[in-house]
Amino acid sequence: MRRAALKPLLGGALLLVLVWQVISMALNMPLVPSPLRVGQNLYDIFAPSVSVHLWHSLERVAAGLLLAMAAGLPLGMMMGYYPGFDRWVSPLLYLTYPAPKIAFLPVVLLLSGVGDFSKILLIFLIIVFQIVIAVRDAVRMLPAETFYPLLSLGASFPTIVREILWPASLPKLLTAIRVAMATAVSVLFFTETFGTEYGMGYFIMDAWLRVNYLEMYSGIVVLSVAGLLLFALLDGLEARFCRWRITR
Amino acid sequence: MIEVVRLCAGYGEAAGDRPVLSDISFRVPVGGVCAVIGPSGCGKSTLLRILAGLFPGYRGEVRIGGEGVDPKRQTIGFIPQDGGLFPWRTAEENILLGRRVKFPSEQFDRAAFDEVVERLGLQGLLGRYPGELSGGQRQRVSLARAIFLRPDILLLDEPFSALDAITREEIQTVFLSLWRRYAVTTILVTHSMEEALRLGKEILVLTALPGHVRTRLENPLFATDDLHQRPEFPVLSAQLRALLRPEEECS
Numbered sequence: 001m002r003r004a005a006l007k008p009l010l011g012g013a014l015l016l017v018l019v020w021q022v023i024s025m026a027l028n029m030p031l032v033p034s035p036l037r038v039g040q041n042l043y044d045i046f047a048p049s050v051s052v053h054l055w056h057s058l059e060r061v062a063a064g065l066l067l068a069m070a071a072g073l074p075l076g077m078m079m080g081y082y083p084g085f086d087r088w089v090s091p092l093l094y095l096t097y098p099a100p101k102i103a104f105l106p107v108v109l110l111l112s113g114v115g116d117f118s119k120i121l122l123i124f125l126i127i128v129f130q131i132v133i134a135v136r137d138a139v140r141m142l143p144a145e146t147f148y149p150l151l152s153l154g155a156s157f158p159t160i161v162r163e164i165l166w167p168a169s170l171p172k173l174l175t176a177i178r179v180a181m182a183t184a185v186s187v188l189f190f191t192e193t194f195g196t197e198y199g200m201g202y203f204i205m206d207a208w209l210r211v212n213y214l215e216m217y218s219g220i221v222v223l224s225v226a227g228l229l230l231f232a233l234l235d236g237l238e239a240r241f242c243r244w245r246i247t248r
Numbered sequence: 249m250i251e252v253v254r255l256c257a258g259y260g261e262a263a264g265d266r267p268v269l270s271d272i273s274f275r276v277p278v279g280g281v282c283a284v285i286g287p288s289g290c291g292k293s294t295l296l297r298i299l300a301g302l303f304p305g306y307r308g309e310v311r312i313g314g315e316g317v318d319p320k321r322q323t324i325g326f327i328p329q330d331g332g333l334f335p336w337r338t339a340e341e342n343i344l345l346g347r348r349v350k351f352p353s354e355q356f357d358r359a360a361f362d363e364v365v366e367r368l369g370l371q372g373l374l375g376r377y378p379g380e381l382s383g384g385q386r387q388r389v390s391l392a393r394a395i396f397l398r399p400d401i402l403l404l405d406e407p408f409s410a411l412d413a414i415t416r417e418e419i420q421t422v423f424l425s426l427w428r429r430y431a432v433t434t435i436l437v438t439h440s441m442e443e444a445l446r447l448g449k450e451i452l453v454l455t456a457l458p459g460h461v462r463t464r465l466e467n468p469l470f471a472t473d474d475l476h477q478r479p480e481f482p483v484l485s486a487q488l489r490a491l492l493r494p495e496e497e498c499s
Contacts (some may be wrong), residue, residue, distance in 0.1 A: 062465040145328040149393075152300035152403070153350045154320030163349065167336035244336045 005235075032239055033213045042218040049203075054184050056198040058226065060188055062125025065177065071124075072131030075171070077165045081133070081141025093132060101125040102187055114195025122187055126182040134176035138169035160218060178234050185227055200226070250276040250299065250401055250433060255308035257294055258458070263495055267458040268294045272308070274464060278422060279431040281470070283448025285438055287492060291459035292437040294373045296403045300326045312401055323350055325399030325432070331390035333378040339389045341375035344399035364396045367429065382417035388422065393427055402434040407444065418447055424471050441454060441488045445469045445481065453491045462491055 017035045024034040042050070045224060079086040099121060108125075112118040142164065192201025200223045207215035240244075252274050258267040266290035268389045276282040284292050297303040299308055301319035310317050312324075317426065323347070325331070333342045343364070347354065365371060379388050387407055394402055408416045428435065438444050444451050444467075451465045465487075468480055475481055 103252065122289070143330075145330060145332065146334075148297075148300065148302060148326050148328050149332040150349060151302055152319050152324045152326040153346060153397075154301070154318070155349050159349055163334065163345065167334070168334075244379060 001164050030213055033217060037159075037197060037212060038169055038217040040219060041214040042221060045215065045218060046222070050200075051104060053198055053200050053203040054226060055225075056196075056223055057192065057200040058190060060087070060119050060192075061123060061181075061184060063116075063120045064184065064188075067120065067124045068127035068131055070172075072128045073135055073169075076135025077134040077169065078141055079136040079159075080142075080169075081165065086136065086140075089118075093129065097129045097133070104191065105191070109195075115198060116196075118195070119188060119191040119199075122191055123184045126187055126224040127177065130176040130180040134172040138172040139165055142168055161164055165170050171238065171245055174242070178231065181230055181234070182227070185223070185230075189223070249278050249312075249313060250282075251309070251311040252295075252299075253305060253309040253311075254300065255295075255310060257291070257298060257303065258282045259359070259474060265425035269298075269306075270458040271320055272454075272459070272461055274461060275278070276433055276435060276450075278433055281427060281447060281449045282452055283436045283438055283444035283467075285441065285444045285448075285456060285488070285492070286454030286459055286462075287327070287456045287494075288439065290456050292439075292454060293405050295459070295468065296405050296435065296437055297344065297453075298325050299401070300403055304417065311394045315414045322401070323397060323399045324396035325382045325397050325402040327390045327394055327402075327404045329406050329409060331378075331386045331394075331407065333389055337377070338374065339370060339376050339378070339381065339385075342378070343370075343374075343396050345390045346393050350397065351448070356422055360398075363404050365394050368392045370397075377386055382415075384419055387411065387419050391419075391423065391426060398430075399432060402432045404436045404440060406432065406437055409439065416443075421473070423447060429469075441485055441492075442475065444488070445474050445484055446472060448470050453488065456494060477489075 020032075020035045024032045064228035075089070079089055104125065105118075105122065108118045108121050112121055146164060146168075148159065150163060155163070188199070189201040189204070193205045196202055200219055204219035204223070206212070206215055207219060251274055253267055255272040255344065257269040262328075272295065274282070276488045284293055290311055298306050299312070299317060299436070301322075303325065312322050316490060319326075327377065333339075334345070337345060337456065343361070344356075345493070365374065368391060370385075370392060372384055381389065383385065386430070390407065395412055399475055408432060422448065426432075436443075436447055438447075446469065447491045448467050449470045452469050453462045453465070455462045467484070469475060469478055469484060
């Protein structure tokens with residue numbers, strides 16, 4: 001994350017903690033413990049307990065994301081580059097894209113069981129549509145002239161992909177992942193409440209059911225910080241690989 | 249050498265649906281520069297796309313070095329109107345790109361690269377992205393990419409049209425110095441009579457849609473720096489202007 005972005009981030013976090021502290025003092029109930037107590041608790045349980053749950057959640061997000069990229073990138077590129085192919089596939093995409101993916105949960109569970117695969121599959125379903133559409137539109141928006149210098153050299157399709165389609169669609173791909181990530185983490189939380197004993201969803205719900213609010217809030221803080229770090233990672237990737245947009 | 253014989257091309261399901269080029273024949277000798285000028289939409293850019301192997305639906309013969317157009321076998325340098333630089337590549341990467349794509353296993357020729365960069369005055373700009381360059385600098389990079397490619401033919405589609413008058417004149421001078429050094433067979437499409445008179449060793453005048461060759465002129469003003477001072481300039485300008493008017497107006 002760039003240093004310039006660090007100051008407002010810290011300021012925002014401080015403000016949030018202050019509001020939390022005020023609410024905690026005003027209510028004075030175990031339901032809303034003070035941020036200091038949550039911080040102390042988190043310090044004690046992070047290494048032995050929370051980190052394990054966090055690792056499982058991150059693994060599922062990463063697997064879903066990688067699968068979505070592996071399927072969505074080539075499909076989006078083909079749809080953007082070959083209008084004939086797009087005409088056939090787009091209607092299918094438009095029919096399935098608006099359906100809430102969480103509605104497929106019973107089907108996904110029946111087909112793939114309650115294990116890790118069903119959770120990864122749901123994350124995949126949420127992200128893949130956004131990737132396909134973002135990449136397709138990025139490629140489609142390229143003027144025909146962009147391809148002329150390479151096509152006039154007899155460049156092959158893999159060369160076109162490497163030199164034009166991939167770099168041109170990367171910024172939109174990262175934006176699509178950013179947008180889909182928040183939904184993916186929310187759905188992951190939901191799916192981790194059953195069929196597993198690992199993951200941040202399980203950790204938070206388990207703490208709630210045991211009326212251990214300190215642990216519950218610790219889990220929420222960790223999930224928020226993990227989300228923040230994922231966004232920071234995407235920002236970092238954009239700064240590294242899309243430098244040409246930032247320097248403009 | 250470029251040879252075009254009885255070339256016809258059009259758009260639509262059959263090439264004759266919306267004809268764009270009709271019965272075009274001309275020849276550009278090795279090392280020649282042919283400026284193609286004509287009214288807007290007369291098929292000038294389509295002609296370049298055919299020569300670049302980007303437009304397969306045509307009739308007639310198009311030969312480069314005695315063989316049919318084949319981008320895989322021939323080395324064709326193409327500079328579109330916007331320069332065709334990739335915004336995600338630095339100036340240096342853009343210059344190297346053509347040669348790297350065409351001859352992936354070839355060893356990098358540092359001396360040739362340095363010479364092209366020096367001739368185009370790009371030494372301090374190699375690490376910059378196209379978005380950080382002025383219009384004139386971008387066109388210099390485009391020219392550098394095309395020249396470093398060492399093409400069999402060079403095709404330019406109104407590459408200087410978006411530049412201001414002073415920059416355009418500068419880059420035209422750069423183009424001529426490159427042509428003197430490398431003598432690449434070139435076809436330049438332009439809508440500027442002045443540019444055609446300065447950069448075209450011969451000038452091909454096309455008619456309005458469907459474009460056909462109205463006339464072909466040997467240009468005595470080719471590569472002249474003081475174009476406006478030459479007595480032939482007003483005469484040739486008037487002649488070109490008359491040729492570019494619709495045919496029925498002239499008659």
